[in-house]
Amino acid sequence: MGETTADRTGLRGDCGNCFGLCCVALPFARSADFAIDKPAGRPCPNLDEDHRCGIHARLRQSGFTGCTVYDCFGAGQKVSQVTFGGRDPRTAPPGDARRMSEVFPVVRQLHELLWYLTEALGLAAARPLHGELRSSLAKTEELTRLTPDELAALDVPAHRQTVNVLLLRTSELVRAGVRGRGKERRGADLVGARLRGADLRGANLRGACLIAADLTGADLRGADLIGADLRDTDLTDADLTGAFFLTEPQLNAARGSAATRLPESVARPAHWTARL
Incomplete structure (x- = not known):
């Protein structure tokens, strides 16, 4: 590419x-992502005097997964x-x-x-x-x-x-230059979709909702992922080589493995291989 x-x-x-x-x-809303409610403009109680997070190393274990993504x-x-x-x-x-x-x-x-x-x-x-x-x-x-x-x-x-x-x-x-260009899936509702091993090369996944979708081993080379919701999406062993408009917050919200292939522009989330 x-x-x-x-x-x-x-x-x-x-x-x-x-x-x-x-x-x-x-603002925070108490949920699976945040352990507390917090209105906009009010400091989080975990914020220290030096403007650093007092529980940064254990955010996920403390119920603040939303902060990590x-x-x-x-x-x-x-x-x-x-x-x-x-x-x-x-x-x-x-x-x-x-x-x-x-x-x-x-x-x-x-x-x-x-x-x-x-x-x-x-x-x-x-x-x-x-x-x-x-x-x-x-x-x-x-x-x-x-x-x-x-x-x-x-x-x-x-x-x-x-x-x-x-x-x-x-x-x-x-x-246009991706061989086997994938389907138009812009804004698609793919919550929980079973897409294990799917050929999504060059697919338009802009704004697609892929929450908890199974993309294990899927081929996402050259796919447009701008705004795609990847919360709890399983990207284990998937190939995202050349995928573009992909951000680290999206990856941090997903699940993956050491074998998941990523574009050079993003880093592999530490929790993909760490034991929580």
Whole structure:
């Protein structure tokens, strides 16, 4: 497929340069993913004074699996160090602290788009669109550097729609070159589906719901997985070589093995091989 690994260093969470914003800004609902209820804007009780998680090493065992599958795509350090210039919300005026919690989810959405756009620029098949992709990348990065008030007022859905059109065109170009191109399964309800060993090469699985689906040994080479819900999806021994628009949060929510083949752009989740 001619994919090159693009530099996404700034699009990976750096907790050391963040004020624990995901543990403050986001709400939790008591469920299988979270052991407690927590409203948006209130610090998680597990957040220590140094803005680090006090139970990070045992989140899954403590009932906070939802935290282990979350990724801010680098938005945390951007808001902490750029948008608010390194001002600690615990010592900043209350208005600043509230605005930081409001702005963080906005920048997180923009950084997720930056992740996809950067990946698209590393796909050789999408070369005809590289000019438009670079322009969109620059525009999105520019938006992440708006003032707090400007970010709070930003129409993110409208910008996402504009970017999505470009990503759809990218997907068509990339999947067109996959031999045995798979079926159109965009947004499909595949909850619990038995797809063991299925040939899904070049499939469009954008937004597909694959919760608890059995994809053991499935061939997902060259598949578009943007927005696919992979919670508890069994990817044991599956081949995702060349699959694109796949994120680490998606993989962290799934199950897999040491034999699962992954694109170079993502890391193998530690819990796939660790004994819990």
